[in-house]
Amino acid sequence: MRRDSIVQTWQVEVTLISRAPLAEEHRDRITTALSGPVIIADDNRNGTMSITFRVRAESRDRAVFEASSALTDAARQTLGDILPFLGISAGRDGGTASELAPSLVGYIEISTLLGVSRQRARELAEKHGLFPAPVARLATGPVFTLESVQEFLSKWERKGGRPPKKRVS
Incomplete structure (x- = not known):
């Protein structure tokens, strides 16, 4: 046996x-x-x-x-x-x-962790300079380690409201 x-x-x-x-x-x-x-x-x-x-x-x-x-x-x-x-x-x-493996998160989990919409989570992931790089890109989208997103959250300076609209002169 x-x-x-x-x-x-x-x-x-x-x-x-x-x-x-x-x-x-x-x-x-x-x-x-x-x-x-x-x-x-x-x-x-x-x-x-x-x-x-x-x-x-x-x-x-x-x-x-x-x-x-x-x-x-x-x-x-x-x-x-x-x-x-x-x-x-x-x-x-x-x-x-x-x-067994690092805890992984996608946009839905990130939106929950950050308290933002899924669209805002994606925008932060794609455009914020401090946001961690994904560890993989699947058909459903990129995935990140939970630890790296939590580290971002600890450093992220949340700004309230929408940015002012640009005026056309």
């Missing part, structure tokens, strides 16, 4: 964008649906939330799949919708979880 076919307990942390903390009722429902110890933590500073729970699987890849499926099912049951997530990290229970 191969070692990786042994079912083990994995601790998984899923990172999501959060416009506002989940209501206590929704937290309780998700916790019940995921069955077992669940930690839901908000990071208001970064506009994210993490949900940490355990799954049983033969490998880290399978643990990520199981966690993704479990959270998607729990959100559909309790909220009537999915919770789109940015990244997953997984590690053997009691060990250190490691991220």
Whole structure:
């Protein structure tokens, strides 16, 4: 029997964008649906939330799949919708979880993080000198690392209102 076919307990942390903390009722429902110890933590500073729970699987890849499926099912049951997530990290229970890939965001997630429209998020990404470069360009558009966008957000000097119209002389 191969070692990786042994079912083990994995601790998984899923990172999501959060416009506002989940209501206590929704937290309780998700916790019940995921069955077992669940930690839901908000990071208001970064506009994210993490949900940490355990799954049983033969490998880290399978643990990520199981966690993704479990959270998607729990959100559909309790909220009537999915919770789109940015990244997953997984590690053997009691060990250190490691991220499988950097958390990635597109224009929709950026607009939520920055509190602007999708069009404004795209404009900032294309024209603002401090905005990070995308790590990939997919058919759906460019993707950026969450960390680089959060760094931009910490340096961005938001200006209110529309710029004045140029007068034609």
